[in-house]
């Protein structure tokens with residue numbers, strides 16, 4: 001995989017007279033995933049992973065000054081994503097997860113914050129580093145890149161004093177086998193950034209720098225340039241924490257210092273570990289983006305109905321279906337993710353029949369209603385999962401569309417005649433949304449579309465397509481406080497089985 005910070009041949013700085021940096025400004029980068037920027041850069045674009053304490057998973061690590069362990073772990077996570085692993089996977093078992101768990105709660109929050117910024121603003125950071133380090137670093141120094149990335153993230157985009165970011169980066173460099181000789185360079189580069197930040201960061205088209213070119217071009221084609229830029233702008237901001245509440249959202253909004261959304265959930269500024277928030281232990285709420293709560297509403301009254309939740313784990317929609325009185329069968333192919341689903345339901349005091357199976361082959365039911373939340377490229381969730389922008393490519397979309405087709409064909413077989421099927425994905429790509437439904441028309445599948453009405457989605461008419469499907473966008477649900485704005489990009493279509 002290419003390093004996400006590897007840049008193309010053309011500059012990502014705003015071309016004179018251009019509104020946007022445009023397609024020619026981003027250019028086809030000859031394989032680099034992110035748009036624009038000076039060529040070269042600190043690692044020459046090689047994927048690399050900082051390896052603090054390599055070979056000494058925990059006991060062999062010297063402790064350092066306060067905050068160092070958080071920076072080291074953030075650098076290792078950034079390196080892990082560059083190597084092609086999802087952040088959630090890196091923090092779900094293994095050495096990095098152990099180091100994360102060993103940190104105090106405030107340092108865990110710091111790791112998440114630094115890693116998030118380093119990934120969200122990865123193109124801008126790489127651009128600055130490319131200006132500061134003109135010649136590619138030699139192979140022996142490639143592991144400097146995540147250390148520098150994390151330091152620049154703090155200096156440019158977080159309220160961390162420069163001296164703290166610089167000294168911890170120098171200390172981190174000193175602790176990696178073979179990197180000590182580069183301490184002076186790290187110090188000099190970061191101090192220069194401190195002195196020259198204004199010159200180094202003006203006239204940058206952040207939207208193009210931080211978004212993979214292929215994705216930006218797709219969005220422009222599908223949604224137009226203004227909307228595509230609005231998505232990308234939202235990706236630079238850490239999103240709110242959205243909660244689905246079992247009952248009494250107004251009470252929980254007050255307790256948690258949030259607001260009740262028109263969709264019925266509670267939204268608050270994200271801070272710290274959710275496990276420590278009031279109501280978590282007693283199972284009063286679960287984390288769910290406001291947009292992700294909408295597909296279940298499209299199934300109408302579910303009390304006493306037999307409902308299949310296909311591709312159900314970790315169970316956000318299962319919980320919603322169960323809380324609405326459905327008799328739910330939750331099916332997923334991943335045993336590990338189903339364990340999380342079971343734990344989530346247990347905490348919430350909700351129940352479902354849990355089945356581990358490949359939905360494409362599973363025979364059950366028939367059901368009064370079926371929800372298929374198909375695996376997808378997740379390009380609608382980049383706000384929440386900035387690593388997705390690094391790890392997905394255009395080829396993934398075509399491959400996922402084939403899987404979605406098989407799952408949708410099977411889901412139709414599982415619905416009783418007259419019953420409803422909601423197909424949804426958290427992707428912004430047409431192949432994973434409306435194209436799937438268009439294909440059903442072409443093959444004469446035994447379903448008809450049941451158009452969604454604005455009052456079923458809390459009056460948000462702008463979320464309904466001319467065909468009557470749901471399409472939410474990262475740029476929707478604006479708020480004067482940017483930390484409380486936005487939605488995941490979701491698509492949903494409602495079908496009736498004939």
Ligand SMILES: C[S@@+](CC[C@H](N)C(=O)[O-])C[C@H]1O[C@@H](n2cnc3c(N)ncnc32)[C@H](O)[C@@H]1O
Pocket residue numbers: 310311312313314315316317318331332333334337357358359360373374375376
């Ligand atoms: C988008 S996530 C589902 C999120 C879930 N519905 C929720 O609301 O929490 C997609 C899920 O599809 C599952 N999956 C992927 N391919 C599958 C298949 N062929 N059969 C069953 N589950 C599958 C994955 O394990 C993953 O849990």
